Amino acid sequence: xxxxxxxxxxxxxxxxxxxxxxxxxxxxxxxxxGLIGPNGAGKTTALKALVGLTPFDGSLSxxxxxxRKDRHKLMERACFVADVGVLPRWLKVSNALxxxxxxxxxxxxxxxxxxxAATDIPMHKRVAQLSKGMLTQLHLSLVMAIDVDLLVLDxxxxxxxxxxxxxxxxxxxxxxxDHQTSILISTHQVEEIEALLTHLxxxxxxxxxxxxxxxxxxxxxxxxxxxxxxxAQAEGLSPIYSRDLLGKKAMIFEDTPAAKLAxxxxxxxxxxxxxxxxxxxxxxxxx
Amino acid sequence: xxxxxxxxxxxxxxxxxxFIILPAIVAGLMFIVMLAGVLxxxxxxxFSSETTSEPNGQQVQISTERNFEGNWAEAMQQEFSTLDxxxxxxxxxxxxxxxxxxxxxxxxxxxxxxxxxxxFNDRRDRSILFWKSMPISDATAVLAKLATALLAxxxxxxxxxxxxxxxxxxxxxxxxxxxxxSAWDMVWVPAPILSHWLRYLGLVLFYGLWCLPLWGWLLxxxxxAKRTPxxxxxxxxxxLIIAERLISDQAYIESWIKAHSMPMDPSTDIAALxxxxxxxxxxxxGTLWLGVAxxxxxxxxxx
Numbered sequence: 001x002x003x004x005x006x007x008x009x010x011x012x013x014x015x016x017x018x019x020x021x022x023x024x025x026x027x028x029x030x031x032x033x034g035l036i037g038p039n040g041a042g043k044t045t046a047l048k049a050l051v052g053l054t055p056f057d058g059s060l061s062x063x064x065x066x067x068r069k070d071r072h073k074l075m076e077r078a079c080f081v082a083d084v085g086v087l088p089r090w091l092k093v094s095n096a097l098x099x100x101x102x103x104x105x106x107x108x109x110x111x112x113x114x115x116x117a118a119t120d121i122p123m124h125k126r127v128a129q130l131s132k133g134m135l136t137q138l139h140l141s142l143v144m145a146i147d148v149d150l151l152v153l154d155x156x157x158x159x160x161x162x163x164x165x166x167x168x169x170x171x172x173x174x175x176x177x178d179h180q181t182s183i184l185i186s187t188h189q190v191e192e193i194e195a196l197l198t199h200l201x202x203x204x205x206x207x208x209x210x211x212x213x214x215x216x217x218x219x220x221x222x223x224x225x226x227x228x229x230x231x232a233q234a235e236g237l238s239p240i241y242s243r244d245l246l247g248k249k250a251m252i253f254e255d256t257p258a259a260k261l262a263x264x265x266x267x268x269x270x271x272x273x274x275x276x277x278x279x280x281x282x283x284x285x286x287x
Numbered sequence: 288x289x290x291x292x293x294x295x296x297x298x299x300x301x302x303x304x305x306f307i308i309l310p311a312i313v314a315g316l317m318f319i320v321m322l323a324g325v326l327x328x329x330x331x332x333x334f335s336s337e338t339t340s341e342p343n344g345q346q347v348q349i350s351t352e353r354n355f356e357g358n359w360a361e362a363m364q365q366e367f368s369t370l371d372x373x374x375x376x377x378x379x380x381x382x383x384x385x386x387x388x389x390x391x392x393x394x395x396x397x398x399x400x401x402x403x404x405x406x407f408n409d410r411r412d413r414s415i416l417f418w419k420s421m422p423i424s425d426a427t428a429v430l431a432k433l434a435t436a437l438l439a440x441x442x443x444x445x446x447x448x449x450x451x452x453x454x455x456x457x458x459x460x461x462x463x464x465x466x467x468x469s470a471w472d473m474v475w476v477p478a479p480i481l482s483h484w485l486r487y488l489g490l491v492l493f494y495g496l497w498c499l500p501l502w503g504w505l506l507x508x509x510x511x512a513k514r515t516p517x518x519x520x521x522x523x524x525x526x527l528i529i530a531e532r533l534i535s536d537q538a539y540i541e542s543w544i545k546a547h548s549m550p551m552d553p554s555t556d557i558a559a560l561x562x563x564x565x566x567x568x569x570x571x572x573g574t575l576w577l578g579v580a581x582x583x584x585x586x587x588x589x590x
Contacts, residue, residue, distance in 0.1 A: 053419050054588045071585070072424040080420040086589075088301065088414035095300050102293030103421045139417075 002064070004029050004150055004182040005050065010058035012045050012206075019045040020056065021206040027182055029149075032196055035186040036276055037203035043186040044083055046203065047154045050184070051080045063149055076105060079143045083155040083186075085135040089128035093121055093138060100142050112145035132159045140168065144175060153185040157192075165192060172196065194272045202279050209279045222253045222261055223270040230264045237261070241278030252278045290423055294431035295439050298405070305397045306440060313393055314447040317386070318454050324359045325462050360462035367473050375477035383483045384553070386455060387448050394444040395550065398436045402502055405432050406509035406584060407516045413589040425585040429506060429577065437495040437502065445487055452480070493557050494550070497566060499573025501548045507576045510583035513590065524548075 005027035012020040020042045027033055037043050048054040052067030052074060060067060065074045087096065093116070100107045116123070119137045127135060140156060157165040172183070173196060187193055200217070202210035212220060226234045226249045234242075237260065239251035248265075252274065258267045270278065299306050357365075367375055406429070409415040418428065456478060460470040495502070508520045528541045547569050551557070560566055 048416075048588070051420065053416055055586045068585075071419065072422045072427075075420060075422040080416070082413070082416045082420075086413045086416040088409075088412055088417070090301050092300070095297075099293060099297055100421070102296075103290050103423055105422070 003027060003061075004031075004063060005184070006059075006061040007050075008059040010046070010049055010056055010060055012042075012049060012054065012056040018206045020049065022058070023203070023206070023208055025201055025208055025211050027150075027184060027199070029182055030180045031198045032183045032185070033199040033201055034190070034193055034197040034272070035184060035201045035203060036190055036272070037186075038280065041203045042206040043203055044154050045206075047080070047152050047184065047186060051075065051078055051152055053080065077148055078150040078152060079146050079148045080152045081139055081143050081154060081156050083158055085127070085132065085139070087127045087135060087139055089126065091127045092123075093125055093127075093130075094123045096127075096138065096142060097123075100146070104146055106147045107142075108145045108147065112141050115141040115144065133161065133164060136160055137164065144171070149181060151181055151183045151185075153183065155187055156185065157187070157189065165189070169193060169196060190273045190276055191271070197272075200272060200275075202276060204280050209282075210275070217272075217275070218269040220255055221270050221275055222256060222258050222267050223250060223274065224253070224261050224265045224267050225250050226264050234264050240282045241274075250274075290427060291431055291434060294423065294428065295435045298401075298432065298435040299439070302401060305401070306443060309393065309397065310390060310444050310447040313390055314451050317389060317451055321359075321455055321458055325458055326358075358462065360459045363459060364463050364466055364468070364473070368468065372477045375474070376479055379474060379478045380483060382455070383452050383479070386451050387487065390444050390448050390451075391550075394441060398440060398502075399505065401440070402432070402436050402505035403509055403516050403520055406506060406580070406587070407512050410587055410590045415587055415589055419587075426581045429510075429581045429584055432506065433502060433577070437491070441488075441491040445484060445491075448487070449484055452483075490557070493561065496573075497557075497560065497569055498547050499569055500576060501573075503573040503576025503580060506580035507583060510580045510587055 003026045005025070007026070008024050010020050010023040011018070023042070023046060035043050035046065045054060045056075049056040049060065050062055050067060052071030055068065062074055063077050067074050091099075097109060097112055097116075100112070101109045116138070119134065119141070121130065121134050121138055127138070130138065136156070136159065143151070157168055160168070169192060185193060185196075197214050199214060200210060200212050201208060224234065225245060228248070231249060234249070234251055237253060237256055240254045241252040242249045244250075251264075252270050253261060261267050367378070370378065409418060456470075456474055459474055463470050463473070504524075505516075505520060508516050508523075512519050524544050528538075528544065531538065531540045546565075
């Protein structure tokens with residue numbers, strides 16, 4: 001089966017600022033990809049380019065279409081949720097359902113209504129009258145009632161409390177993980193989605209700094225808690241990152257076999273959050 | 288799948304105040320004025336005029352004198368008793384047009400404002416990201432806005448005008464119940480009700496095409512403006528007009544822009560213009576601007 005997304009040399013400039021600098025990556029069907037990067041890294045620009053919401057240079061195929069030319073056809077099979085509320089303030093909740101029902105052939109109104117019924121959102125209220133959490137819930141209810149092949153979520157739970165975030169990711173798991181729907185999700189809260197992901201994409205200053213399947217992570221990256229007596233030996237193996245921890249140093253190694261590291265201490269797979277910090281600091285030339 | 292109806296409905300959700308409430312209020316106020324005219328405003332008008340014409344070089348003076356008493360309905364009844372059916376139709380047609388004027392001016396301003404701001408507002412409030420995340424092409428989205436302005440909106444305003452015209456005839460009927468002549472024969476039979484409304488719809492379609500360069504231009508500006516679309520919408524044509532005046536002593540561009548940007552003298556024979564080269568040029572220029580608006584909407588991002 002061909003890739004859901006094929007991106008080659010995607011670039012986007014805002015004036016002199018390189019929001020995306022020749023970014024290339026691919027997404028396979030059914031995968032759940034975490035696009036992780038600091039503020040201003042180019043996450044939103046990349047996601048918007050993917051669904052044809054912003055012009056860009058380079059070659060991009062999403063579900064077999066060029067989003068620049070056939071956005072409307074692509075959006076029959078893909079859904080996008082932006083990072084902050086983009087529903088117009090004057091729109092009533094019931095109108096939002098009417099609209100999605102009217103324009104999207106794959107919108108399941110009963111499903112959206114069932115999801116909204118589980119929230120405190122009244123159907124007659126306008127978007128302007130909803131809290132930030134309700135607004136996100138409404139948008140997600142609309143989008144998750146659409147049966148699509150690709151779901152693109154930009155910081156979907158930003159500003160939501162922990163209860164709703166947990167319930168959202170649970171929902172996402174239950175509703176999509178059985179299907180062939182591919183999900184591309186950007187977030188700051190790496191820990192919350194770590195268990196969900198099949199792939200990782202780290203982005204920094206408009207460039208991809210890591211493109212790795214979760215099940216390759218253990219083979220590529222190792223973390224060792226090194227005692228002071230072994231620091232010199234460990235430094236000789238060129239860790240990509242090191243941090244002080246309880247009088248020792250937690251060091252992360254890339255492409256160094258676990259067997260080589262076993263003498264230095266207990267070898268484990270780094271968490272995505274630690275790996276993220278490690279790769280970013282490597283990209284900035286700091287260890 | 289036909290998305291046009293829901294896209295037009297979405298515009299009515301957004302612009303309920305100017306699309307529905309405003310014409311209802313204007314029509315309501317006009318009805319109150321009519322009603323007050325019957326109830327509280329008796330007329331006592333002495334009207335005289337002198338017209339001089341010179342057919343065949345011979346000077347002829349025509350004097351008209353009228354003396355109306357009572358309210359407008361009674362005055363109209365007096366006047367109608369002197370007119371034949373054809374003259375009554377002409378009189379009523381003029382009166383209907385008079386009723387149309389106020390709402391038509393409001394409609395014209397609402398259309399201008401809507402087309403100038405619709406695509407700009409979508410970008411300013413970031414909702415463009417929501418609208419564009421739905422499977423609607425840019426061409427369909429832009430044409431839906433045009434159809435809203437040039438078809439749906441005039442139909443709503445025409446409904447208000449029609450209600451007002453019928454109410455006006457109704458008020459006349461009620462206030463002349465005790466008269467000898469029946470109101471039915473006097474006004475309802477000669478009133479050009481349906482033909483007047485159809486003519487109005489014809490005018491709407493005519494201006495939809497004749498002013499297409501204006502409509503397309505406003506949509507293109509709305510899709511492109513970074514701030515205050517009105518400045519670009521007026522600025523560019525003004526610069527063109529000034530440049531033409533500086534470069535040549537002609538005013539082709541100026542007169543063309545003016546002719547296709549505002550309603551014409553009601554006496555203009557629009558049927559003759561319908562299949563003119565000027566109309567063809569207007570449709571071509573308008574289509575070009577619509578194409579630009581669609582292309583810009585495709586590249587549009589949040590502001």
